[in-house]
Amino acid sequence: MEKTLYLWVGIFVCAGVAALFMLALKVGNASTTFQTGDAYSVNAEFDNIGGLKVRAPVKSAGVVVGRVDAIQFDGKKFVARVTLKIDKRYPFPKDTSVSILTSGLLGEQYIGLEAGGDREMLKDGETAKLTQSAVVLEKLIGQFLYSKAAEGGEKK
Amino acid sequence: MVEPVLDSLRGVGHRVVNGIWRLGYASGFLLMTLVRSGTSFQRFQLTIKEIYSAGVLSLIIIIVSGLFVGMVLGLQGYETLQKYGSSEAVGTLVALSLTRELGPVVAALLFASRAGSAMTAEIGLMKATEQISAMEMMAVDPIARVIGPRFWGGVISMPLLAAIFSAVGVFGGYLVAVVLIGIDAGAFWSQMQNAVDFRQDIVNGIIKSVVFGFAVTAIALFEGYDAPPTAEGVSGATTRTVVTSSLAILGLDFVLTAFMFRGI
Numbered sequence: 029m030e031k032t033l034y035l036w037v038g039i040f041v042c043a044g045v046a047a048l049f050m051l052a053l054k055v056g057n058a059s060t061t062f063q064t065g066d067a068y069s070v071n072a073e074f075d076n077i078g079g080l081k082v083r084a085p086v087k088s089a090g091v092v093v094g095r096v097d098a099i100q101f102d103g104k105k106f107v108a109r110v111t112l113k114i115d116k117r118y119p120f121p122k123d124t125s126v127s128i129l130t131s132g133l134l135g136e137q138y139i140g141l142e143a144g145g146d147r148e149m150l151k152d153g154e155t156a157k158l159t160q161s162a163v164v165l166e167k168l169i170g171q172f173l174y175s176k177a178a179e180g181g182e183k184k
Numbered sequence: 185m186v187e188p189v190l191d192s193l194r195g196v197g198h199r200v201v202n203g204i205w206r207l208g209y210a211s212g213f214l215l216m217t218l219v220r221s222g223t224s225f226q227r228f229q230l231t232i233k234e235i236y237s238a239g240v241l242s243l244i245i246i247i248v249s250g251l252f253v254g255m256v257l258g259l260q261g262y263e264t265l266q267k268y269g270s271s272e273a274v275g276t277l278v279a280l281s282l283t284r285e286l287g288p289v290v291a292a293l294l295f296a297s298r299a300g301s302a303m304t305a306e307i308g309l310m311k312a313t314e315q316i317s318a319m320e321m322m323a324v325d326p327i328a329r330v331i332g333p334r335f336w337g338g339v340i341s342m343p344l345l346a347a348i349f350s351a352v353g354v355f356g357g358y359l360v361a362v363v364l365i366g367i368d369a370g371a372f373w374s375q376m377q378n379a380v381d382f383r384q385d386i387v388n389g390i391i392k393s394v395v396f397g398f399a400v401t402a403i404a405l406f407e408g409y410d411a412p413p414t415a416e417g418v419s420g421a422t423t424r425t426v427v428t429s430s431l432a433i434l435g436l437d438f439v440l441t442a443f444m445f446r447g448i
Contacts, residue, residue, distance in 0.1 A: 030229075037232050040240045044344025047351035048390070054373070055279045055354055056382040083381070 067113040068152040069097060072126040072139075077108045078162025080128055080137045086112050088141040093118045096139060112139060121146040127160035137162060210406045217331050217405070224332040234337025238299040238401075242345060245298055246291055250349040253286060254278060254356025261357075262365055271367055275376035278357030283380060283389045284445075287350030289437050292396035295342055296429040300404035303334055304425040307408030308418035316409075331409065335401050342397025343390050350389065388444045395436055400429040 077099065086094035094114035102109045114120065123144030130137050150156065224231045261277040307330065310316050319326045354376075361367045380386065404425045411421035 033236050034232060036240045037235050040235065040243060040341075041344065043243075044347050047344070047347040048386075050351045051283060051347060051354075051386050052382055055283065055351075055376055056380045056386045 066116050067094060068116055068150075070112045070114060070120075070126075070150050071153070071155040072110050072112065072159050073102065073105065073107045073155065074110060074128065074159050074161045075107055076161040076164060077110060078128060078130075078137055078164060080110065080139070080162065084136065084138050086114060086139040086141060088118070088120070088143065093141065110139070114141075119149040122148045122150055122154075122156075123158060124150065124156055125158035125160065126156045128162040130163070206410070209410070210402075213327075213406050213409060214402050216327050217335050217402075220325060220328040221332040221336060223325075223328040224336045227333075230329075230333035231336050231340070234333045235341050236337075237302070238295075238334070238338045239341030239345060242295060242298045242341070243348070245294055246345050246349050247352050249290065249294060250287075250352035251356040251359075253290060253349075254282065254353030254358075255360045257281060257286075257353070258357035258360030258365075262361060262367070271365075272371035272375055274361045274367060275357065275372040276379040278361070279354055279376045279380050280385060282350045282353040282357075283385045285437070285441075287353065288346045288389050288392040288396055289433060291346040291349040292342065292393065292400060292433045293430055295338075295345060295397070296400045296404070296433065297426050299338065299341070300400050300425050300429050301422045303338070303401070303404040304408035304411070304422045305418060307331070307334075307405060308411035308413075308421050311409065311411060312413040312415070312418060314413075331405050335405055338401030338404070339394070339397045342400070343393040346389065346393035346396075384444075388440075391444075392437065392440050395440060396433050399432045399436060403429045403432060 080096065080099065082096055082099055084096045085092045086096065094112055096110060097113040098111040100109045100111075101107075112126075120141060121144045123146040125142045125144065127140050127142070128137055129140040144158070257278045258274060261274040262271055265271050265273050265277065307316075310330065316326045316330070319329065358369075358372065362369045362372055407421040407425045407428070411417045
């Protein structure tokens with residue numbers, strides 16, 4: 029009796045731990061989150077980050093190569109300073125352009141990296157020079173309306 | 185003329201004072217259980233026995249309900265998401281609602297009615313048949329010997345049950361969405377993995393279930409220990425266990441959710 033009871037409790041605990049592992053690895057993203065030891069960080073400054081959030085993916089050619097680690101406001105230059113953690117396996121050249129893109133029409137925002145032709149690679153803690161801010165929908169519509177109005181004025 | 189009004193006022197005051205007294209008594213009881221829980225770990229076979237009766241015997245109801253909850257979520261989610269042409273997101277919906285909310289909460293509600301009520305009835309009956317007094321007579325501390333192992337058995341079982349509930353629920357959602365409806369399995373899993381964060385969603389769900397396990401077991405044990413030693417008293421205490429712990433689970437869930445997911 030005592031033996032079977034222990035057996036059942038053992039099975040129960042194993043099932044619980046297995047369920048936790050299944051949740052962590054199969055359902056969650058613990059398998060894709062790499063440790064900070066395997067990554068190097070690169071800074072980038074943007075005039076406007078739009079709706080970018082910490083832990084947003086960093087993609088190059090559509091493949092996730094890292095995550096956004098931190099977002100801060102630089103009070104001296106009045107720009108947003110975004111720290112990216114990029115997988116050590118993927119070094120990027122110094123003139124890589126960093127832009128904030130949107131997946132889908134209204135989807136979440138992510139960072140897109142486009143490699144340049146420089147021979148030197150970005151080192152840990154370095155700042156990427158070429159950046160492109162997020163597209164703000166209101167500004168875009170404003171510009172569109174402005175150019176339309178200007179066109180109308182010319183015709184008359 | 186004035187007498188009935190005064191009486192009812194007195195009744196209200198009596199109830200309030202009584203409620204506060206019970207709260208204090210319950211806190212003292214919980215503190216004593218924690219202080220004297222050394223026995224539960226020194227003689228761990230006592231706790232294992234309680235894990236068996238609280239956890240293993242609740243497995244069937246947890247697994248079956250988890251499966252059905254996941255399947256219903258899959259069907260309902262598909263029905264709605266299909267209108268917006270994003271039926272692949274059904275995996276995200278099932279996994280997020282299970283790991284964040286339904287897993288811990290529904291598992292805790294089931295745990296309260298399956299294991300909590302049994303605990304209350306058992307201890308209430310022990311008290312009614314004067315087994316607790318007999319233990320005290322033999323210089324055996326009933327809180328260390330009877331209450332402690334049950335408490336830790338419940339607290340250990342609850343997170344495991346909630347994890348099993350969530351995992352089985354996700355599997356149920358998979359059965360409905362992929363096997364029955366025919367959504368692409370790769371899209372189902374990859375969208376789910378993109379949306380579910382280990383720290384934010386899964387660990388928070390586990391924290392919730394630990395808190396619920398603590399609350400439910402403490403309430404069940406206290407109600408049993410405090411039950412009037414009559415048949416009526418034990419039945420009333422069992423009912424109170426289920427009602428109070430269900431309310432405690434839902435209230436605590438709101439508080440924890442407000443702490444965990446605020447500002448996201």
